[in-house]
Amino acid sequence: MKKKEMVSIVVPIYKVEKYIHRCVDSILHQTYSTIEVILVDDGSPDNCGSIAERYKELDPRVKVIHKENGGLSDARNYGMQHATGEFIVFVDSDDWLEEKMIEIMITNSLDHKADVVQSAFYYAYDDKLLLDKRYNDNLNNLDNKTLMYELVKNEKVKNFAWGKLYKTKLIKDIPFKKGVLFEDVFWAHQVMQRVNNFLILHQPLYYYYQRDDSIVAAYTPKNLDIIKGLKERHEFLEKHYGELTHESYKGLLKMSLIHYNLLLLNKEKDRDRLHRKEIQSYIIDNYQQLKEAVENEKQLRQQLYLFSLHPYLNVCFLGFKKGLRAIKILPQPVGLTRVD
Template structure:
């Protein structure tokens, strides 16, 4: 049996010596004290393992696991084996929490009898905080979603995010659902399995989690391994076809968007895609499923256009997007709504934690 009222926080650790104190301190300093913190040293080659042990020696709420490097999924799976709390959260070791995050999320979980609670979050940079205000107002009351609406929102990945972090789960809901090892974007392979079993999902609008954005450019650091996200969406699509027939078109749209994005990234990183093997795979998928994709995007003018141009030749779509960027730069086209900067001193915000 899991300990009633206790919240377990699983934190995988790997090469984050620069950030680990900010993360762990933000959890230990929570206003809600009935927690356990499971630090999983995933064979980190720096001093992270030693730092984790130092925390354990100072606070008996901390457990430390040292293991050979196996990746984020493997670390989370090892951490889950040690969970004793009625509720579980995941935090990435370069992110951090608002000091009242757990207290508020648990309060609303109990108030609404929610299986999972998701808070809003900040995109945290070294010098600024950004937030996606398209769908939220921090002053709004939490929004309850039943399973059907939840799965639709998960597939869209706008209001409900595929991220494992930023959510408070009833432990019994996730205990027997491991993360897929050996892949990037492991949350995409995992989230739909969890949400399929959720009866009541609560969407909070207050930002309680800081999602740290490193300076590395996705173009500069891009690797074909990033294509795992498309693999994850295809695995999820098979699940959708079996269990949520009405969401098949939405799932196709999610896959198409990701295929187009990654084709362009591969084009910009042609040296990493010898003989265009990965681009050909994407092109083959779109050609094979063209009729189904065309039907899915029939009400989306831009995606419909992109799909048509891509089917003629992928470079036509690239040229189309380049033209749109150019028109935006001279303000002929308006920029799509996106992230807004929050007027807050980040250093003070961090110190407040």
């Protein structure tokens, strides 16, 4: 009988006692059984460490690593170092998997000789499931140039590390950046540069759990790490994929405008306006390049122009459009579909 490829599944664990059983059970009950499950206890102060040890006692496929708290990136890096499989999957510990996820992804990877396979996913709430149904193709095979474009666009190809099956040799020497939020944005483009064949499965196989925490209530300036990550990626693109700089500028503008408004809603966390001033300076200093990048994007072009006059004009513009949608003069933006 032909040897089955081993899949290493890395699960960082920190303060998820409430969710860990759902996550790990969904992995151990996979129809593809040639797996090793690497549970990385990142110094969790609750009972996660002992729960992980019980799983290790019950199933020989489970490995447990206990370490001092170093954050999600550090925990993933530890997991990668201990992975022995030909393939790696990352799972966040409050998420869970369809029982055939690994089987479907490994089969498709081998059949299509894909370096990375990405599945669709559910936005999983306590009372509903939402799905992005804009892309209904059965499969998409992307070459490197198309892949990088789609990664920057962040619609078909997501920056998330989870929800993908990677060839281990592709990623093992590319660590996640420690000490940042949105670490995937700092990491994904480095990986995708090495990919010759990227496969998208539009079948949802991963449940991305949405906690109740409000982004406005939980917002801190640390969330601005995502802009740092996009700027770092922009420099990489300028060097290696110059034709994608306009698309990159679009993403930077969108994210800068979003976070400027979030900082406005959280003025007490930016009392001296340093963070808002930094965003405003970036937009003004790069105004001409941003203007060229959004030439064919009517709303972004309008937002950029209004913001350059005064940031509050952009806020008023968005509020006005929201009001028009509320009274159905403007259509609602295309969003997620409830599927349960």
